[in-house]
Amino acid sequence: MSAAAPARAPFGRRLRSAMAQAGPLCLGVDPHPSLLRQWGLPDTPAGLEAFSLTGLEAAVGPDGPRVAAIKPQVALYERHGSAGLAALERLLAEARDAGVLTIADAKRGDIGSTMDGYAAAWTSDASPLAADAVTLSPYLGFGTLVPTIEAAHAAGRGVFVLALTSNPEGREVQHVGRDAGEGAVARRIAAAAADLNAALRAEDEWGPVGLVLGATVAEDAERLGLDLPGLAGPLLAPGFGAQGATAAGMREGFGRAWPQVLATSSRGILAGGPTVAGLVERIERDRADLG
Numbered sequence: 235m236s237a238a239a240p241a242r243a244p245f246g247r248r249l250r251s252a253m254a255q256a257g258p259l260c261l262g263v264d265p266h267p268s269l270l271r272q273w274g275l276p277d278t279p280a281g282l283e284a285f286s287l288t289g290l291e292a293a294v295g296p297d298g299p300r301v302a303a304i305k306p307q308v309a310l311y312e313r314h315g316s317a318g319l320a321a322l323e324r325l326l327a328e329a330r331d332a333g334v335l336t337i338a339d340a341k342r343g344d345i346g347s348t349m350d351g352y353a354a355a356w357t358s359d360a361s362p363l364a365a366d367a368v369t370l371s372p373y374l375g376f377g378t379l380v381p382t383i384e385a386a387h388a389a390g391r392g393v394f395v396l397a398l399t400s401n402p403e404g405r406e407v408q409h410v411g412r413d414a415g416e417g418a419v420a421r422r423i424a425a426a427a428a429d430l431n432a433a434l435r436a437e438d439e440w441g442p443v444g445l446v447l448g449a450t451v452a453e454d455a456e457r458l459g460l461d462l463p464g465l466a467g468p469l470l471a472p473g474f475g476a477q478g479a480t481a482a483g484m485r486e487g488f489g490r491a492w493p494q495v496l497a498t499s500s501r502g503i504l505a506g507g508p509t510v511a512g513l514v515e516r517i518e519r520d521r522a523d524l525g
């Protein structure tokens with residue numbers, strides 16, 4: 235029996251084409267209690283849904299998406315249990331219908347047998363929570379993520395693995411080993427991701443494995459010897475906007491890897507709500523800055 239054809243084109247190809255069309259901006263959809271209050275919405279599942287769909291409306295213009303992807307922050311939906319997750323499911327479904335790529339920011343990571351459950355939840359066509367990509371944590375060992383990545387790739391989806399995170403505490407773990415033979419933990423994660431992409435991707439295409447590389451710590455990638463062009467995959471760069479990273483600083487910090495960067499901003503854009511026009515203004519300002 236021949237293997238079933240994937241339901242969609244590979245994630246790397248789809249993301250690259252979305253970035254070519256809309257530019258390198260990702261809208262983070264983070265329904266924080268303070269933002270809901272600012273928007274005049276209740277901190278309830280209905281409030282979360284209204285917030286999310288307004289964000290999506292701003293993300294799509296008359297000529298197509300204004301952003302390459304949206305990235306809902308799963309924790310802020312989980313606060314409301316199953317009803318909160320239903321709001322997330324609605325956002326994912328509406329984004330799919332609107333032709334906007336989705337990245338579920340769930341940062342999952344566990345032993346192999348449990349990862350199978352996460353793979354089913356976030357990458358399987360049978361799950362209402364499946365997104366185009368999901369964020370994963372490699373700190374139980376990169377190898378625990380491989381079956382999930384293969385499952386995602388088989389379904390035309392992708393992942394972003396934490397390498398260098400935007401928060402100052404990240405270096406306590408991610409810089410460890412910098413003076414040892416194989417280099418820092420982050421460098422080893424990047425090398426493992428590049429190896430897997432080399433095995434899974436078609437020539438001249440991005441593989442399904444992206445890295446999370448904080449916009450606030452872009453220079454550390456070079457300092458620690460990460461081979462970012464060698465990844466042949468996308469770099470999700472949070473920290474743009476509210477955490478202080480600027481477009482000019484990112485372009486300089488990422489250097490040759492700039493064409494791989496998907497800059498993501500949540501509060502910096504969402505603070506422009508509650509009107510769609512206010513959000514669109516901030517999205518367009520960021521797009522112009524990113525060039």
Ligand SMILES: O=C(O)c1cc(=O)[nH]c(=O)n1[C@@H]1O[C@H](COP(=O)(O)O)[C@@H](O)[C@H]1O
Pocket residue numbers: 262264307339369398399400401446447448472473474475476477498499500501502
């Ligand atoms: O994986 C992420 O998206 C992520 C990784 C990282 O290193 N730093 C980081 O801030 N994030 C997420 O990116 C978003 C940043 O939000 P803002 O600071 O409001 O733009 C939040 O949802 C964070 O959880």
